[in-house]
Amino acid sequence: MNVLLAGATGAIGRRLIPALTNAGHHVTAIIRNPGNRERVKDLGGESIVADVMNRDQLLKVVDGISADAVMHQATALRGASPRLRPDDPTNALRSTGTSHLLEAAQVVGASRFVTQSLITGYGYLDHGDHELTEDDPFGQPRGTYGDPVVEGCRSTEEQVLRADGIALRYGMFYGPHAFSDMFAGMMRKHLPILPAGGGGTTSWIHIADAADATVAALERGRPGQAYNIVDDTPVTWGQFAAAVAAAHRTPRPKAMPRWLLKLGAPYLACLMADTSMRVSHAKATRELGWTPSRPSIHDGLERTEK
Numbered sequence: 398m399n400v401l402l403a404g405a406t407g408a409i410g411r412r413l414i415p416a417l418t419n420a421g422h423h424v425t426a427i428i429r430n431p432g433n434r435e436r437v438k439d440l441g442g443e444s445i446v447a448d449v450m451n452r453d454q455l456l457k458v459v460d461g462i463s464a465d466a467v468m469h470q471a472t473a474l475r476g477a478s479p480r481l482r483p484d485d486p487t488n489a490l491r492s493t494g495t496s497h498l499l500e501a502a503q504v505v506g507a508s509r510f511v512t513q514s515l516i517t518g519y520g521y522l523d524h525g526d527h528e529l530t531e532d533d534p535f536g537q538p539r540g541t542y543g544d545p546v547v548e549g550c551r552s553t554e555e556q557v558l559r560a561d562g563i564a565l566r567y568g569m570f571y572g573p574h575a576f577s578d579m580f581a582g583m584m585r586k587h588l589p590i591l592p593a594g595g596g597g598t599t600s601w602i603h604i605a606d607a608a609d610a611t612v613a614a615l616e617r618g619r620p621g622q623a624y625n626i627v628d629d630t631p632v633t634w635g636q637f638a639a640a641v642a643a644a645h646r647t648p649r650p651k652a653m654p655r656w657l658l659k660l661g662a663p664y665l666a667c668l669m670a671d672t673s674m675r676v677s678h679a680k681a682t683r684e685l686g687w688t689p690s691r692p693s694i695h696d697g698l699e700r701t702e703k
């Protein structure tokens with residue numbers, strides 16, 4: 398398939414270009430900065446230059462291009478504020494950006510559309526021991542600090558599923574350029590990164606497994622369906638940080654009281670201290686024929702970080 402990919406230079410995007418080309422697809426990346434052309438080329442793709450938030454520019458640039466599929470992997474999470482702003486740029490990419498890319502999909506004649514979503518769309522709260530599946534309520538505000546992110550996930554999913562596209566609810570990314578690198582960098586600086594007690598449990602996914610699942614969803618996903626893309630082994634943020642410290646040989650993680658974390662970084666307090674979730678990938682395994690090749694963070698960190 399010819400695939401138009403937004404977010405190609407991000408943590409998952411740069412894994413996706415080789416994963417797609419190795420599977421026989423052709424990638425045209427939508428990049429903002431022409432300086433990234435070479436990087437995309439080295440990864441095996443071509444590029445066009447447009448800002449997804451600029452509808453007129455995007456539609457003009459894609460006019461005359463033909464593609465079978467469009468993928469939305471654009472976020473603005475790098476260097477994001479620890480406080481959610483009403484005009485959060487990632488939320489804008491999930492709402493307005495999705496609608497622009499759906500229009501672009503019509504222009505290029507694409508019949509498939511895959512969007513990035515997140516498991517935290519199930520709600521920033523303690524879900525206990527219940528294993529969350531795609532049948533659980535998703536995208537519903539719960540009266541917590543993370544509600545704007547939930548709303549962003551609802552918006553992209555609602556638009557895409559209505560258009561018979563596919564939504565991928567990724568677990569927390571780790572691997573190169575993702576949470577593990579971020580944690581390792583902070584631990585090297587002896588910065589406190591955890592809520593006291595290690596925080597809640599969450600489901601993870603190595604960035605390479607996330608890319609493989611995305612290719613499987615492109616090829617075999619059912620139109621109008623959402624899929625959880627997580628590994629087999631939910632762990633707490635404390636267990637994650639300890640594993641990263643061992644794999645990256647950094648100082649051990651430091652913690653701080655929840656109230657202090659909430660004061661300085663309320664989103665992280667909501668994500669790491671208040672939220673606990675265990676998510677199932679059974680539907681993705683059944684319908685996409687995909688299973689994570691790294692069943693736990695321990696497998697993933699050992700295989701790629703040492």
Ligand SMILES: NC(=O)c1ccc[n+]([C@@H]2O[C@H](COP(=O)([O-])OP(=O)(O)OC[C@H]3O[C@@H](n4cnc5c(N)ncnc54)[C@H](OP(=O)(O)O)[C@@H]3O)[C@@H](O)[C@H]2O)c1
Nearest residue numbers: 404405406407408429448449471472473474475569570575
């Ligand atoms: N499931 C998860 O845990 C999850 C999901 C996503 C991200 N993250 C985390 O967030 C951090 C950053 O991730 P990331 O590298 O993917 O995010 P990022 O640095 O924000 O990059 C996202 C991609 O979107 C592109 N983009 C952003 N705004 C755009 C726009 N208006 N038009 C076109 N393209 C646009 C960026 O292009 P430019 O190169 O032009 O900036 C980049 O290719 C990582 O630690 C990652 O693990 C986690």
